[in-house]
Amino acid sequence: MSADDRFPDRREAGRLLGEALTKLELDNPVVLALPRGGVPVGYEVAKKLGVPLDVLLVRKIGAPGHEEYGIGALVDGASPQVVIDEKAARMVGADKAYIDQTVARELAELERRRAAYCTHPPMQLAGRVVVVVDDGIATGGTVRAALKGLGQAGAQRVVLAVPVAPADILRELKSLCDDVVCLAAPAPFYAVGAHYRDFGQTTDDEVIRLLGEQRQRAP
Numbered sequence: 001m002s003a004d005d006r007f008p009d010r011r012e013a014g015r016l017l018g019e020a021l022t023k024l025e026l027d028n029p030v031v032l033a034l035p036r037g038g039v040p041v042g043y044e045v046a047k048k049l050g051v052p053l054d055v056l057l058v059r060k061i062g063a064p065g066h067e068e069y070g071i072g073a074l075v076d077g078a079s080p081q082v083v084i085d086e087k088a089a090r091m092v093g094a095d096k097a098y099i100d101q102t103v104a105r106e107l108a109e110l111e112r113r114r115a116a117y118c119t120h121p122p123m124q125l126a127g128r129v130v131v132v133v134d135d136g137i138a139t140g141g142t143v144r145a146a147l148k149g150l151g152q153a154g155a156q157r158v159v160l161a162v163p164v165a166p167a168d169i170l171r172e173l174k175s176l177c178d179d180v181v182c183l184a185a186p187a188p189f190y191a192v193g194a195h196y197r198d199f200g201q202t203t204d205d206e207v208i209r210l211l212g213e214q215r216q217r218a219p
Helices: 010-024 038-049 086-092 096-116 141-152 167-176 204-217
Strands: 030-033 053-055 058-063 066-075 081-084 129-133 157-164 179-184
Touching: 010 038, 010 129, 010 157, 010 179, 030 038, 038 053, 038 129, 038 157, 038 204, 053 204, 058 096, 058 141, 066 086, 066 096, 066 141, 081 096, 081 141, 129 141, 141 157, 141 167, 157 167, 167 179
Parallel strands: 030 053, 030 129, 129 157, 157 179
Antiparallel strands: 058 066, 066 081
16 A cells, blocks of 8 residues: 555545535534544534534443443433443343443543533434544444444434445445445555554544634534
8 A cells, every 4th residue: 555545634534525525415414523533534524514513422331340342332412322232231241230330330431521522512413414424444343333323313314424444344334324425445454544644643632622613613
């Protein structure tokens, strides 16, 4: 893979992605970016479309005693959605009491992170057109949970928009949303960062600044 094949940085990838999304003629959408790396991309998308930008926080629900093994997720929103893999939960002995307790803990963490990012309360997504943005997809676990959660929240139309992702993962995710916009699906697929010339870490300060700027532009 040559340097010429790569996106210069997240902001430029977002500009290109925003241009591609204009062709869908979306009706007053809201852009939800997965932090932190998805926020610079989502900022440019929201700027191009002239619409609000918010973050979409997703917290993994881990198995009892093995929190790194995900059995579900909590997806942020005005009414946070719980997505559980029932088969996996039964296999690891995660009963309703355990799941309820874990959800309560992760909900508190979502609220803490929202406060840290200085964001307004989550938007009501029922009946809205939602564009979910990230800087790229590797395995698709977080995005998959996000799309399922938005479906449960009653979004009218869900569009997944990313600069780069593996073709096989995109095929899996298409069943969870209405549209997929991806600028590049290279094969073989390397780590997301391999497809950017500048893939420096996005900081909390940058997230806060970009969200604030976009709120002033499209309140």
